[in-house]
Amino acid sequence: MTIAITGATGQLGRLVIQDLIPAVGAGKIVALARSPEKAADLGVAVRAADYDQPKTLGAALTDIDTVLLISGSEIGKRTPQHAAVIKAAQDNGVKHIVYTSILNADTSTLGLAHEHRETEALIKESGIAYTILRNGWYTENYTGSLPGALQAGAVMGSAGEGRISAATRADYAAAAAAVLSGAGFENKTLELAGDTAFTLSDLAAEVSRQTGKTIPYSNMPPAEFAKVLASFGLPEGFATMLAEGEVEISKGVLFHEGSELSNLIGRPTTPLADSVAAALK
Known part of the structure; x- marks a missing residue:
């Protein structure tokens, strides 16, 4: 069995390959990358693959x-990009597609969910066996901005007291590797999320505890938060979508009570305190 990993040079792709090598052996893994030279350090075979060049x-x-289709990062272009991969998989007799979707994609009110729903439908229509990994939020979506929060003196957002069942990239990568190296996952959809949900107030409290500084959570109107995100260099449209998404998060769209992720990886998901500590190093 030969397994191809798309987006292999991205943060998630690299972690999946690291986990997969001990499980199946480097000789059974092919890293697919837009810039193959960036994948030279992965320790596996590399092939050029560009979503925009079918x-x-x-x-x-x-x-x-088997293909692990890691969802693209270009919002608004992902459905045709993913469709090109699915078509190539059909043409080449690929037997199994594993796709990284979003938590509760079929019902999620997040703007990001639309392209995931479309991609899931295309995969199911392809006739190829599939496994949908509906990943919840990455804890790094928040801990990655902690240096800015410390500088500003507050964790900022528009998520109110919405509970977020986040997990780390490493947790989700371990899940993908478990599915790719395991058996019995064909034609299943897995809802994956962290064991313990937190609010942004909880995050601020943990940052305060670990730094010894008082770092409150500042809950902002979404239009104001979008301006803050844009000031950090995010494109205006993307900043607006993220800010509006925070409003949906306040309603619980990223809360999940199941333990599918920890069951799959055979350990608890990474605690928030550990993620904060890693970000503050």
């Missing part, structure tokens, strides 16, 4: 049994 995808998926 001709590269056919060669990339030759003699591949």
